Amino acid sequence: MAIRKDANTLTAAERAEFVTAIQALKAEGIYDQFVLRHANAIMSAIHRCPAFLPWHRRFIFDLELELQRVSGNPNLGIPYWNWPSGESNASMWNDDLLGGNGDAGGVVRNGPFRAGQWTVINSSGLPAGPLMRAFGQNGLPTLPTQAEIDQVMSVTPYDMSPWNMNSHPSFRNQLEGWIGPNLHNRGHVWVGGSMLPMTSPNDPAFFMHHCMVDKIWHEWQTRFPNQGYLPANGGPFGQNLTDPMNNTPSGQIGSRPIDVLDSAVLGIVYDGAAPQPQPQIPLIIVGANPTLADIGTPGEADVFRFEIPSFGSHTMYTTGSSDTFMTLFGPNNPNIEVASDDDAGENFNSQITRNLSAGTYYLRIRLYSPSTTGNYAVGVRSDGPSSSPIPALIVNGASINASISLANESDLYRFDITTEDIYSIETSGTTDTFMTLHGPNSQIPEIDRNDDGGVSLNARIRRQLVAGEYFARVRHYSPIGIGSYSIRVTQE
Numbered sequence: 441m442a443i444r445k446d447a448n449t450l451t452a453a454e455r456a457e458f459v460t461a462i463q464a465l466k467a468e469g470i471y472d473q474f475v476l477r478h479a480n481a482i483m484s485a486i487h488r489c490p491a492f493l494p495w496h497r498r499f500i501f502d503l504e505l506e507l508q509r510v511s512g513n514p515n516l517g518i519p520y521w522n523w524p525s526g527e528s529n530a531s532m533w534n535d536d537l538l539g540g541n542g543d544a545g546g547v548v549r550n551g552p553f554r555a556g557q558w559t560v561i562n563s564s565g566l567p568a569g570p571l572m573r574a575f576g577q578n579g580l581p582t583l584p585t586q587a588e589i590d591q592v593m594s595v596t597p598y599d600m601s602p603w604n605m606n607s608h609p610s611f612r613n614q615l616e617g618w619i620g621p622n623l624h625n626r627g628h629v630w631v632g633g634s635m636l637p638m639t640s641p642n643d644p645a646f647f648m649h650h651c652m653v654d655k656i657w658h659e660w661q662t663r664f665p666n667q668g669y670l671p672a673n674g675g676p677f678g679q680n681l682t683d684p685m686n687n688t689p690s691g692q693i694g695s696r697p698i699d700v701l702d703s704a705v706l707g708i709v710y711d712g713a714a715p716q717p718q719p720q721i722p723l724i725i726v727g728a729n730p731t732l733a734d735i736g737t738p739g740e741a742d743v744f745r746f747e748i749p750s751f752g753s754h755t756m757y758t759t760g761s762s763d764t765f766m767t768l769f770g771p772n773n774p775n776i777e778v779a780s781d782d783d784a785g786e787n788f789n790s791q792i793t794r795n796l797s798a799g800t801y802y803l804r805i806r807l808y809s810p811s812t813t814g815n816y817a818v819g820v821r822s823d824g825p826s827s828s829p830i831p832a833l834i835v836n837g838a839s840i841n842a843s844i845s846l847a848n849e850s851d852l853y854r855f856d857i858t859t860e861d862i863y864s865i866e867t868s869g870t871t872d873t874f875m876t877l878h879g880p881n882s883q884i885p886e887i888d889r890n891d892d893g894g895v896s897l898n899a900r901i902r903r904q905l906v907a908g909e910y911f912a913r914v915r916h917y918s919p920i921g922i923g924s925y926s927i928r929v930t931q932e
């Protein structure tokens with residue numbers, strides 16, 4: 441399991457281990473193969489496009505496997521360059537890790553990758569001189585701040601037609617840096633020198649930089665589990681969810697975006713994110729009169745919290761004449777999105793009805809138009825005790841959409857079989873689900889289990905069932921994985 445840490449926090453022993461492993465790969469010729477894999481990819485197939493993030497996730501993952509191999513340490517993770525604290529005087533640029541800035545001529549003279557110790561290659565694989573750096577000298581003198589990262593972290597969807605540097609709104613395009621505060625591109629330009637051309641992996645800082653890019657994508661995926669990779673299909677070849685990506689070998693994992701979407705499945709763990717300060721969040725009492733609020737500044741969003749004591753259907757709603765937009769987060773985590781809605785309520789009000797398990801939930805309300813102000817009222821009501829607390833699947837009926845929103849969470853469903861026959865119970869979506877089947881007429885005996893019998897990573901159980909009540913339990917294959925899925929039962 442790769443444990444990826446903030447480069448500035450590494451111990452002396454961790455720094456030495458990372459440097460020694462990079463040097464060993466260089467000596468084997470493996471490191472330069474990575475430089476060429478990036479340099480000889482089609483520029484526009486791996487940058488300025490949706491595959492930018494999965495391509496580089498797979499790329500640094502493959503290097504990490506090599507680092508683990510040569511070091512003999514299966515937990516060695518690429519350290520990440522935490523930009524807000526990674527300026528030129530940060531300890532990651534000390535001589536025991538990356539070495540620092542170049543001299544007046546741009547040549548790196550300090551650290552393990554200094555001139556005489558480390559030679560870069562050109563895109564033909566030929567030696568091309570020493571490593572070069574020129575911190576802040578190429579027109580972008582500062583690094584991204586945490587506020588700028590937070591700003592990009594709130595952008596949805598993942599990407600948007602025309603799937604290039606003009607895409608807007610697009611999380612990928614903002615993280616890559618063509619619009620918005622400029623995160624990824626700025627890091628390359630700020631380091632300068634060898635980090636500018638397509639041979640930029642010549643500087644080991646490349647991998648720490650892209651590790652930070654990947655961490656931000658990972659955190660965004662965790663925050664918005666219902667916002668999947670786009671385009672699923674219909675985009676340029678090499679960019680769709682199940683297309684092979686340019687210049688990516690098939691290896692331990694596949695070469696398609698879908699193969700790398702779940703960091704947990706890849707065994708990647710980022711060190712603990714700093715706990716976020718919790719501002720006082722107003723409490724909504726379930727069943728009480730709606731709470732009055734207003735958006736006084738264009739673009740502002742209000743956050744409320746409420747407590748659900750036990751499982752049941754609940755409706756979150758706004759009233760009034762404003763066009764509100766609502767996003768629900770939880771349970772017990774203000775960063776995990778459950779659902780969002782624009783106009784399901786009366787007039788232009790937003791409304792979400794959902795089965796909620798016990799816990800604390802959060803509602804974020806904004807106005808649909810980011811340029812207007814207005815007031816509204818927001819409330820939550822229980823839709824009454826349901827006759828069955830377990831969601832019921834109807835044979836040959838509609839799918840139920842749900843999500844695993846917490847580590848180790850599992851969802852339970854029930855369904856009735858009236859005629860003995862062959863039935864299939866299956867999940868769909870991009871989450872790697874795992875399913876167990878129990879019954880008849882009891883939740884206890886397990887009669888079947890499945891991981892990947894369905895389409896791609898979905899679970900599917902196909903089985904002869906006698907009449908009775910059955911229960912299906914769905915969890916993520918990884919104990920720390922989360923994500924959304926749909927489930928249905930069909931008679932064959």
Ligand SMILES: [Cu+2]
Pocket residue numbers: 478486487496
């Ligand atoms: Cu790149």
